[in-house]
Every structure is written in C-alpha cells, then in structure tokens.
Amino acid sequence: MGAPLPVSPLAPASFPDLPVIQGVRFASAAAGVKYQGRTDVMLAVMDPGTAVAGVFTQSTTRSAPVLDCQAKLGGNADAGAAILVNSGNSNAFTGHYGQSSVAEITTAVADATGLPAGRVFTASTGVIGEPLPHDRILAKIGELNGSLSENALQGAAKAIMTTDTFAKGSSATVGIGGQTVKIAGIAKGSGMIAPDMATMLVYIFTDAKVGQADLQAQLEEICNRTFNCITVDSDTSTSDSLMLCATGASGVDATGNAEFAAGLERVMLDLSHQVVRDGEGATKFVEVQVTGAASDADAKVHGLAIANSPLVKTAIAGEDPNWGRVVMAIGKSGAAADRDLLSIAFGDVRVAEKGWVAPDYKEDLGAAEMKKQEITIKVDLGLGAGKATVWTCDLTHQYISINADYRS
Amino acid sequence: MGAPLPVSPLAPASFPDLPVIQGVRFASAAAGVKYQGRTDVMLAVMDPGTAVAGVFTQSTTRSAPVLDCQAKLGGNADAGAAILVNSGNSNAFTGHYGQSSVAEITTAVADATGLPAGRVFTASTGVIGEPLPHDRILAKIGELNGSLSENALQGAAKAIMTTDTFAKGSSATVGIGGQTVKIAGIAKGSGMIAPDMATMLVYIFTDAKVGQADLQAQLEEICNRTFNCITVDSDTSTSDSLMLCATGASGVDATGNAEFAAGLERVMLDLSHQVVRDGEGATKFVEVQVTGAASDADAKVHGLAIANSPLVKTAIAGEDPNWGRVVMAIGKSGAAADRDLLSIAFGDVRVAEKGWVAPDYKEDLGAAEMKKQEITIKVDLGLGAGKATVWTCDLTHQYISINADYRS
Known part of the structure; x- marks a missing residue:
C-alpha cells in the first residue's frame, strides 16, 4: 500500500463514546x-x-x-x-x-x-x-x-x-x-x-x-x-x-x-x-428492500443478487437511475420472479411497475434520487409475503485502485 | 456513451475470412x-x-x-x-x-x-x-x-x-x-x-x-x-x-x-x-483450469468462483500474483475443498501446494507470469477426477468507466 487511504465519505462524524463493560x-x-x-x-x-x-x-x-x-x-x-x-x-x-x-x-x-x-x-x-x-x-x-x-x-x-x-x-x-x-x-x-x-x-x-x-x-x-x-x-x-x-x-x-x-x-x-x-472505494450507502417475494429466503437471494451486481453498483457510482440493471439482477438471481408483477422504486420514486416503466416515471426524478449519498432500492415481487433487507455500497474507481493499482 | 471505446488489446488481428454457407x-x-x-x-x-x-x-x-x-x-x-x-x-x-x-x-x-x-x-x-x-x-x-x-x-x-x-x-x-x-x-x-x-x-x-x-x-x-x-x-x-x-x-x-x-x-x-x-475494460485473457475436484460440477463451481471474484480480477489487472485471493475464492465457492490438499499454479509457476506456499516459490516468478497478456490459473483440489476450464478477463478502471462514468 502507498499513502494512507482517505477516510470514507460515508464514515460517522466520530468514534462513539463506548460505555465500560464490567469484567x-x-x-x-x-x-x-x-x-x-x-x-x-x-x-x-x-x-x-x-x-x-x-x-x-x-x-x-x-x-x-x-x-x-x-x-x-x-x-x-x-x-x-x-x-x-x-x-x-x-x-x-x-x-x-x-x-x-x-x-x-x-x-x-x-x-x-x-x-x-x-x-x-x-x-x-x-x-x-x-x-x-x-x-x-x-x-x-x-x-x-x-x-x-x-x-x-x-x-x-x-x-x-x-x-x-x-x-x-x-x-x-x-x-x-x-x-x-x-x-x-x-x-x-x-x-x-x-x-x-x-x-x-x-x-x-x-x-x-x-x-x-x-x-x-x-x-x-x-x-x-x-x-x-x-x-x-x-x-x-x-x-x-x-x-x-x-x-x-x-x-x-x-x-x-x-x-x-x-x-x-x-x-x-x-x-x-x-x-x-467503509467498503473499499464506497461513495454511496445502499439499502435494498425486497418485499412480496415467495419466501424470506427468496427475498434475500434477490436482494443479494442486486447488491452484488457489478452493473448495478457501477450505475449507482455513476448516479445513473439505470433500473433495467435491477431487473437484470432479479432475473439472474435464481429465485422466483414474475416479470409482469414486478415493481421497483428508487427511494420514493416508483420507476417500474407490472413489468414495464411506471407511467408517471420521469428520468430526472430517478436521477435526482441517485445523487443522494444514501440510496434505497425497493423491489416488490408481487408474489407473496417474503421480505428481506440487505445493504451494500457502490463500485468505484477507488475499489480498483485499492485492489489493483497498489501491491497488497 | 461518449467517444467510441478503444479496440480491446485482446482483439484478434482482423475479422476472419468466413466461408459461404449455402442456403x-x-x-x-x-x-x-x-x-x-x-x-x-x-x-x-x-x-x-x-x-x-x-x-x-x-x-x-x-x-x-x-x-x-x-x-x-x-x-x-x-x-x-x-x-x-x-x-x-x-x-x-x-x-x-x-x-x-x-x-x-x-x-x-x-x-x-x-x-x-x-x-x-x-x-x-x-x-x-x-x-x-x-x-x-x-x-x-x-x-x-x-x-x-x-x-x-x-x-x-x-x-x-x-x-x-x-x-x-x-x-x-x-x-x-x-x-x-x-x-x-x-x-x-x-x-x-x-x-x-x-x-x-x-x-x-x-x-x-x-x-x-x-x-x-x-x-x-x-x-x-x-x-x-x-x-x-x-x-x-x-x-x-x-x-x-x-x-x-x-x-x-x-x-x-x-x-x-x-x-x-x-x-x-x-x-x-x-x-x-472483448470483455468491458479487459486487458488480460484468463484461463482457469480446475482439476482434481470431487466432480466436474464442483470443478466448474470452483472455476467460476475464481473467475467471478472481483479481488482475483483486480489482482490480475494489477499484475499482482496474489494467490491468496485464489485460495479465498475456492474457500467461498461452496464446492468441496480440503485446504491441505490444494495446489495452485500461475502458468508453469507452482505457487502453492498442500495448504501452504510452495517451497521453491519466489514472488518474482509469479510476478513475471502475471505480466503476460494471457494468464493461466491452475488449481488442483487433490480430491478426485473432476475437471473444468473456464475463461474470464481482468477487472479494470475501464470497466468502471464504461458502466459508471458514461450514462448508458
């Protein structure tokens, strides 16, 4: 490693006061x-x-x-x-x-x-x-x-x-x-x-x-x-x-x-x-909320497929409301999904519903949501009561630099 | 997308002469x-x-x-x-x-x-x-x-x-x-x-x-x-x-x-x-050869775990013979492995065997192998006759640029 890495922009303001734990x-x-x-x-x-x-x-x-x-x-x-x-x-x-x-x-x-x-x-x-x-x-x-x-x-x-x-x-x-x-x-x-x-x-x-x-x-x-x-x-x-x-x-x-x-x-x-x-290179904190899945386990599979997708994570890094990549990640996850029952929102902006772009969606609404430092992706499968929430960060040049440009 | 992307350094010299297919x-x-x-x-x-x-x-x-x-x-x-x-x-x-x-x-x-x-x-x-x-x-x-x-x-x-x-x-x-x-x-x-x-x-x-x-x-x-x-x-x-x-x-x-x-x-x-x-941003063509697995299916699971690992792919981009990341990918793949039977080579350079660094391995040998444009990672599980070969490329800044810096 070369020079110290800059502190993550997502870091808390300071280390918390921790109580003494007796024993x-x-x-x-x-x-x-x-x-x-x-x-x-x-x-x-x-x-x-x-x-x-x-x-x-x-x-x-x-x-x-x-x-x-x-x-x-x-x-x-x-x-x-x-x-x-x-x-x-x-x-x-x-x-x-x-x-x-x-x-x-x-x-x-x-x-x-x-x-x-x-x-x-x-x-x-x-x-x-x-x-x-x-x-x-x-x-x-x-x-x-x-x-x-x-x-x-x-x-x-x-x-x-x-x-x-x-x-x-x-x-x-x-x-x-x-x-x-x-x-x-x-x-x-x-x-x-x-x-x-x-x-x-x-x-x-x-x-x-x-x-x-x-x-x-x-x-x-x-x-x-x-x-x-x-x-x-x-x-x-x-x-x-x-x-x-x-x-x-x-x-x-x-x-x-x-x-x-x-x-x-x-x-x-x-x-x-x-x-x-403190994810390597992270500039965005991302919460993926999955609801309406066939089971809680399916919801977690979908959530992690989204949270692990390099294309979703680079879109977030680029502040690109590219919800098609969220559709892709759901499709590849292996868990149950029905394209025509699927709804997706970025924060409170509904981007897709029932297998197509939401009728009142406008690109600038999605783009404004993606400029935030904390982003919520909401996915509803429309299949059942299964739900899960997972958390991830974006994938940036700094991740490549930390893991490729420096010799570890 | 902005300006046209440069042609991949891994591209063939020219498009091949293709024969006419009657019908x-x-x-x-x-x-x-x-x-x-x-x-x-x-x-x-x-x-x-x-x-x-x-x-x-x-x-x-x-x-x-x-x-x-x-x-x-x-x-x-x-x-x-x-x-x-x-x-x-x-x-x-x-x-x-x-x-x-x-x-x-x-x-x-x-x-x-x-x-x-x-x-x-x-x-x-x-x-x-x-x-x-x-x-x-x-x-x-x-x-x-x-x-x-x-x-x-x-x-x-x-x-x-x-x-x-x-x-x-x-x-x-x-x-x-x-x-x-x-x-x-x-x-x-x-x-x-x-x-x-x-x-x-x-x-x-x-x-x-x-x-x-x-x-x-x-x-x-x-x-x-x-x-x-x-x-x-x-x-x-x-x-x-x-x-x-x-x-x-x-x-x-x-x-x-x-x-x-x-x-x-x-x-x-x-x-x-x-x-x-022509993988987005690719600068290295990587063949992962897995042998000695418990089954062919297990070999493919290990091969793909290595080929999909962002940390393996960024190490290759950085020409870093970081074979520990190959060990990590095998460990997380979910397929059978025994740490103490595992051998790993980069090209003809044996880097690890029987659960530890190979006795005659020197970092500069591995580093020389990683400077090549075509890299072979050989993994032997020591468990059985299962084998598989998979192919991938490295993960570079250009991948991030293609998918984050430009709006798609």
Missing part, C-alpha cells in the same frame, strides 16, 4: 507484524464466568485461528477468557506452520494471563498465504497484559484495522427489571466482505448474564439479519469472526430478554452498516 | 434504433429444410424476443426460416408493448420474405426497459430483404454490436466421408456476460444436414463447455440467445458425426473466447 479489559500494541508506525495487536481479557459465543466463516480454506476458535467454543466459562487479534497477516493458508503459530500465541497469552490455553481465542487479518511472524507478537504479550484497561476499547478497534479508513464501534444500554446492562462492540472490515457467513472481525462485549448456549443461539439468529445481510464485493474472507462475550458482571440475567435482544441487534446492525460505509 | 443469406442496415452513423439491424434468411436449434437465457425477466423464440423452436423446417436482430434496445422489461413490437416485426419479415411468421426469429440487444421504436425497424425490412447476400455475414456481425469493440466471427470446414460441410458463426457480447445460461447473441450457420432434435441436443451439450464457461462480470443478460441453423444445402448428413461435433465446438469455443477478449 473485560483491553490493551493494544505496535508489534510490527506488517504495518509500521501504528498499533496492530489487541488483547481483551475477561473475568471468570464470561460466556463466549461466536460465528465464523464457513470458507473451506479458513484460517488457522478460525479453526482453533471453533474448536474452543462452548468450553468451560469458569476460568474467564481472552481474545488476541493481530492485523497485517491473516495466518490463512499457512499449513501446519499456521497452526503452530496459533499454539505459540495462545500458550504465551495463557502463561501471561493465568488462563488455560483452551480459553484463549485468536484472530488474524491481512494478507493470505504468508507465514505469520508470530515472534513479533510474542514479544508484545507482556506489554499488552501489563497495560490492560477497562477504557481501552477504542484503541483495540484501531489496532485491528487493515484497509479500513475509520475505526468502528457501537453500544447500547438496556434496562431489565429496573437494572441496567451494557453492550459495546467493535468491528473491522472494508474489502473481501460478503454475507452468507459471519463477516470480518467483530467483537461485542456485555456485562449481562447469559448462558453460553443461549448466547450462541441469539448471536446466530441476529447475525442472519445483520452481518449476513451486507456485502461490499461478494468476496468472502478466510478469517471472518464475530464473537460475543457476556461477562455477567452486572449480575442481571438477560437470558431470553426481548430488550436485551433488541439492544444487541441495534449494536450488530450499526457495526455491520459501518463496515459497508 | 443462408444476410443483410444489414442502419435503422437508427439508438445509434447513429452505423448499422444496427441484421437479417438472415434461410432456405426451406433448415433446422434451427437455440439456447436462451434462463433469466426470469427475459426479453420479449427471447420468449417468442423459445415458443417457436422445433417448428416445421419445410418453410425455411429467418432471423432479425437489432442492437441499441433490448426490448426487455417492456411488458405487453414489447410483445406487440415482436409481433409487428415478425409479421413484417414474414410478409417480405414469404415465410410464415412462426419461422421468423428475432433478438434485440441494448438498453433494458425502454420501449423498442419498432417503426424504425419496420421501415428497413424492405431494404434488408432486397439486399440479401451469401457474402454479408461480416456486415451482420457488425450490425449486432453494442459495447463490443470488435466484430466476432469464426468458422470451421469439416470432411465427412469424402465430402465437406462448412460452419460459420458470429457473436456479440462485452458486458453483462455470465455463464449458466446461453450467453449474449450468437448465430451459427452450417450447410450440414442435421435433424432439429439432434441439432438442439448437440448445441446444448457443447454450450455447457463453451459459452456456459465464460464470464466477464457475473451479470447475466435478459436477452442471451445462441442459435444454430443447419441448412442441409451440402446434402451431407452430419447427424452424430464426431468430426462435425468437433468442428462446431471449435467455432463455439472461438466465439466464446472472443466475447471474453
């Missing part, structure tokens, strides 16, 4: 894994009693840290837990050497923190296929463990960035029976973002008390409506990891609580949208 | 459907006894001409047949008006040629969702019918171009039992090119004698190895049509003949590659 402390350090002059390793250490849930990429070429995390999920929570994440190298497709790197790191973190290695989770993000220089990380574990702080979540969010142009955080505070629980999370992700699996690196913490099995089920369900409904470029990382840690330090049992679920979904939706807003 | 005559004209100062309509008229086979897009939003062609396939060959194609407007998603346009055009061609309307096939290619100004085409049918010539296939190839930067033709001459049959075909296509269906507009003619059912079966089988194995941008047209017309004028029965099948496959492969070579 978890953070630290970050500059290990020089690949990047120089910035932090690239974060450590989170959680108190005994913390339940850890996670969803991970389903890629058949997933990374050594992902395989290790999956093997450890559901383990005994009594001892507490730790998460160590590095940026700059994904430790993916690194064979047995990659597994050794994970073992060395988790053992060193266990030694430093007094946790069993079976409760130390890791993740690595960055270039695929290069051996991880894990010695550089090992050299920083003492420093990390010595500087843990309840107030260092923003620093952790910065340390895990790769082509991200801004750090991503979100939080919610939820009242349960007169008491309060807090949720705070961070994410990284900008390119190689596609749904159908967990997406990129996301860490969410809460002081609520929820058992591991319930926490895991809740995480998977909400993931299907949030992170599994975003796409930047249809390419799926080998490292995608989303972990949710409930320390229970509030003493408030949130198992099965609807307010807690809603708060968690707000945080996950916010973080997933921030990933789209 | 079919061609004409083209400038009807001004959308483009000015160029031809935009072609007519082909075939003698009685011509068998017509076709494969078409499976899009659920396919165009009115495609629906009309599909209804007419397999009809009585005794009367001969005609094909009329216009560029500049796809007559897709134009509702009942679109069907009326097809009826008016096929009736007018039938009247002029003396053929029944049920033997007049049409296709339209260009912008989706705008009513076809069919009166402009009707006004040219007399001129077209009056200027039919056995030698006008190249002119027909030019008339059906849209964002194509060169006209596409191919031919084969096949000996059968001491006699000779000829095959000649044309194609158009540059963007909105994805397999899984017939691809874009392709018309192939032969003077061999083959019954319609045999011709149709042969066309579908070869299409699965040629046009259904190419992709430019993963987007699938609403108008894709591939038609094969056997006039029988040579008197030579080619039914079930292996030489004829091989000749036809050469022509179809050549035309499909020419479409990739």
